[in-house]
Amino acid sequence: MAETDILRITLLIQDLFLFILTPLIAQFLLWEESTSMTLQLRIPHFSILLWGVIAIISIIPLIDQLNSWNQSIHLPEFMSSIEKWMIDSEKAAEDTTKQLLNVNNWSDFLKNILIIAVMAGVGEELLFRGVLQKIFINWTQSIHWGILLAAIIFSTIHFQFFGFFPRVVLGMILGYLYIWSRSIWVPVISHAMNNALTVIFTPNTFNKGNHLIETISKTQNNIWYTLGGSILFAFSMWKIWTYYRRETELSIES
Numbered sequence: 001m002a003e004t005d006i007l008r009i010t011l012l013i014q015d016l017f018l019f020i021l022t023p024l025i026a027q028f029l030l031w032e033e034s035t036s037m038t039l040q041l042r043i044p045h046f047s048i049l050l051w052g053v054i055a056i057i058s059i060i061p062l063i064d065q066l067n068s069w070n071q072s073i074h075l076p077e078f079m080s081s082i083e084k085w086m087i088d089s090e091k092a093a094e095d096t097t098k099q100l101l102n103v104n105n106w107s108d109f110l111k112n113i114l115i116i117a118v119m120a121g122v123g124e125e126l127l128f129r130g131v132l133q134k135i136f137i138n139w140t141q142s143i144h145w146g147i148l149l150a151a152i153i154f155s156t157i158h159f160q161f162f163g164f165f166p167r168v169v170l171g172m173i174l175g176y177l178y179i180w181s182r183s184i185w186v187p188v189i190s191h192a193m194n195n196a197l198t199v200i201f202t203p204n205t206f207n208k209g210n211h212l213i214e215t216i217s218k219t220q221n222n223i224w225y226t227l228g229g230s231i232l233f234a235f236s237m238w239k240i241w242t243y244y245r246r247e248t249e250l251s252i253e254s
Contacts (some may be wrong), residue, residue: 004108007100012119016119023127027039027131051240052187052240061222061225061226062233065226067162089159101198101199117196120191121191128153133146133149147172147179150171151168154168176240177240
């Protein structure tokens with residue numbers, strides 16, 4: 001079996017047991033409510049789901065800008081050995097990711113969509129937003145602190161130090177999508193879409209020569225795309241927040 005296939009199987013097992021089975025067991029042990037109630041498995045309004053996906057897509061240019069800034073951060077001289085270890089770890093993770101994404105046929109491409117986008121989107125949201133975020137909110141008695149702490153753990157567990165802050169921001173966005181939409185499926189599908197775009201638009205053997213992908217790759221760190229995306233992101237989140245506020249007021253009145 002090819003090394004890349006072994007890597008995919010490893011990720012699949014990780015998604016199934018660590019990110020899907022673990023939160024399902026945790027919610028059963030920690031809370032008396034049903035799984036559907038605890039994890040908010042209700043089907044969301046289509047418009048809210050759509051705004052959630054738009055929010056994630058539109059914030060990508062800003063995330064790219066934050067990623068460039070994060071990579072420029074250097075530790076003090078006395079911590080140079082730690083920084084070297086971080087750089088080596090980051091390089092190893094980057095090489096593994098490139099190996100996984102450098103496909104040359106439809107079969108491997110669809111496998112990556114399933115494992116990197118769908119399975120990761122479902123599993124990571126169940127664990128980080130469905131369970132850990134709820135624990136932190138209950139512990140701190142604050143939605144905002146709970147979302148921030150869950151996002152920090154979400155970013156830390158990826159062990160990509162030079163993408164730490166952008167991933168914290170992404171985790172916080174997913175956290176608010178979960179709270180404001182009142183459905184786990186909004187962050188799940190938004191997360192899966194974000195990962196799917198990475199699979200689709202990362203230059204590799206499979207998509208080499210695709211003009212759309214080459215054009216989009218040239219827009220990275222473009223200030224106008226970042227500004228336009230940020231405005232659309234803010235509007236999308238506002239639409240979801242107004243839905244949350246309206247639903248909260250209706251719950252109080254009833």
